[in-house]
Amino acid sequence: MKQWVELLRFIGNRVYEKVKGIVGSDRAKEVMGRGEFGDNTVFIDKLAEDTVVDLICKSSMACSILTEEKGWVEVKGRYPIVIVDPIDGSLNAKRGIPYYALSIGLAFDNTTDAIECGYVINLANRDEFWAVKREGAYFNGKRIVNGGYKNLGVVAVEGLKKETNPDMLTKIFRSFYRVRQSGSTALDLCYTAVYAYDAFLHLDKARVVDYAAGKVIVEEAGGGLFEWLTDKRFSVGINMDKTVPFIAVPYSEVIGKVVEKLK
Amino acid sequence: MKQWVELLRFIGNRVYEKVKGIVGSDRAKEVMGRGEFGDNTVFIDKLAEDTVVDLICKSSMACSILTEEKGWVEVKGRYPIVIVDPIDGSLNAKRGIPYYALSIGLAFDNTTDAIECGYVINLANRDEFWAVKREGAYFNGKRIVNGGYKNLGVVAVEGLKKETNPDMLTKIFRSFYRVRQSGSTALDLCYTAVYAYDAFLHLDKARVVDYAAGKVIVEEAGGGLFEWLTDKRFSVGINMDKTVPFIAVPYSEVIGKVVEKLK
Numbered sequence A, B: 001m002k003q004w005v006e007l008l009r010f011i012g013n014r015v016y017e018k019v020k021g022i023v024g025s026d027r028a029k030e031v032m033g034r035g036e037f038g039d040n041t042v043f044i045d046k047l048a049e050d051t052v053v054d055l056i057c058k059s060s061m062a063c064s065i066l067t068e069e070k071g072w073v074e075v076k077g078r079y080p081i082v083i084v085d086p087i088d089g090s091l092n093a094k095r096g097i098p099y100y101a102l103s104i105g106l107a108f109d110n111t112t113d114a115i116e117c118g119y120v121i122n123l124a125n126r127d128e129f130w131a132v133k134r135e136g137a138y139f140n141g142k143r144i145v146n147g148g149y150k151n152l153g154v155v156a157v158e159g160l161k162k163e164t165n166p167d168m169l170t171k172i173f174r175s176f177y178r179v180r181q182s183g184s185t186a187l188d189l190c191y192t193a194v195y196a197y198d199a200f201l202h203l204d205k206a207r208v209v210d211y212a213a214g215k216v217i218v219e220e221a222g223g224g225l226f227e228w229l230t231d232k233r234f235s236v237g238i239n240m241d242k243t244v245p246f247i248a249v250p251y252s253e254v255i256g257k258v259v260e261k262l263k
Helices: A002-020 A043-058 A090-095 A166-175 A185-193 A208-220 A252-262 B002-020 B043-058 B090-095 B166-175 B185-193 B208-221 B252-262
Strands: A031-034 A040-042 A064-067 A071-074 A081-088 A101-107 A115-122 A128-132 A136-139 A154-158 A178-180 A199-202 A224-227 A246-249 B031-034 B040-042 B064-067 B071-074 B081-088 B101-107 B115-122 B128-132 B136-139 B154-158 B178-180 B199-202 B224-227 B246-249
Touching (some): A002 A043, A031 A043, A043 A064, A043 A081, A043 A101, A081 A090, A101 A185, A101 A208, A115 A185, A115 A208, A136 A185, A136 A208, A166 A252, A166 B166, A185 A199, A185 A208, A208 A224, A208 A246, A224 A252, B002 B043, B002 B101, B002 B115, B040 B043, B043 B064, B043 B081, B043 B101, B081 B090, B081 B208, B101 B185, B115 B185, B115 B208, B128 B208, B136 B185, B136 B208, B185 B199, B185 B246, B208 B224, B208 B246, B224 B252
Parallel strands (some): A064 A081, A154 A178, A154 A199, B064 B081, B154 B178, B154 B199
Antiparallel strands (some): A031 A040, A081 A101, A101 A115, A115 A128, A224 A246, B031 B040, B064 B071, B081 B101, B101 B115, B224 B246
16 A cells, blocks of 8 residues: 555645646636536646546556546556545635645445545645555654544534525534635545544535545544434445535544534 | 835745744644733744744834734834734634735834735745735736626635624525635735635624735735725724724725625
């Protein structure tokens, strides 16, 4: 797995260099066609995705690839499935809001339970996070040490919008000292793993590409992802469906307290 | 004014280097005493503030200084008043959420109308913004060119919390495609100046230290700050009082449309 982490870090830093100059520009937003899963693919997504796919193909690694824009790409083998979100927080990158990331997870079977490695690079400031199952999680090269129970002060949220139930909207703001909504699930998960956020609420049904890497990073840091308003960990198949809304916490034991506040 | 911009950029980059390693750490959060205006001063605020004050004192510039933590410091003269928020988005910096900035404005009289120069550095990724009255605004060294009317899709908000009126809460989410709340007024203003956000809603009464620099940056980019739900620009005295809630837009003509949505 060490070889994979090295490759992913190499890829991440190349993508960082490539997108740096064009974030927020008109070029970044140029529509290049429609992706496999219905959303428009813009130049910055395509640039990042092409870089990732190209570098994996050139490596000696056997794998298949699932990406947000291209869908399935087979390289030389079935597993691991390399689950790629080339730009998570694509709207931010198009506009120049400094909070977007490349997210790559590796699954050794066809469910999210089998994700054994995750890598995320914050493309706005080069912060790197990675984790290998049973070997721990790392933030900028330092092992993340779990901090145990801290209070529930600051939460990140994804999915507060027009369509949100007004009662839930009010409840979320009433339940915590400060609420952040910054627009990248991958980064919200990573910064939750290091207790920048005390919890992360993903209100909409999430897709595996968005949380594949973040999930193993949070788990290896000592936290977990739980089905919305339950203390049940979940596992879904690896595809592009939107499946479950969830809550992530940096310390698993605290999930009950978060659920209690929101029920 | 060129000399001031050079000094502010020098100071900004020094502060960036100093805080880089300690953001999000226990050291960053250590309480160092109570500031002039009632909030706790923590290590990271003090480190940034001391660096700014020290470098200004060592320069040959005549001025007085108003900072969030120390209050008034006289160097060698009355004007300009150097208005300093050493860490705007202090909660983010303490926790390691990558969105916090140093903000410095220069006022040549005792009201916000007289702010003639503003400098903001995003301490999470080194993005720099500055402006000089009648000479334009700059983002990472490039002159900001106003983009005219674009649609109102993404807004930044500061002050959505427990105490927010539920009707206003719902109205804000209903009125825009996406809402971001990231926790730094100085940065929200700067990224509004470059159309990363189509508007910025500051719901609480704001303090001059938070918006001094951002105000002249937005204005020189072609936008403006307006009293909450009006199209009236406002001017207040330079002190630490909380005075007006406001709305900022990157293109002044669009303020009417924003107000209409929220009324």
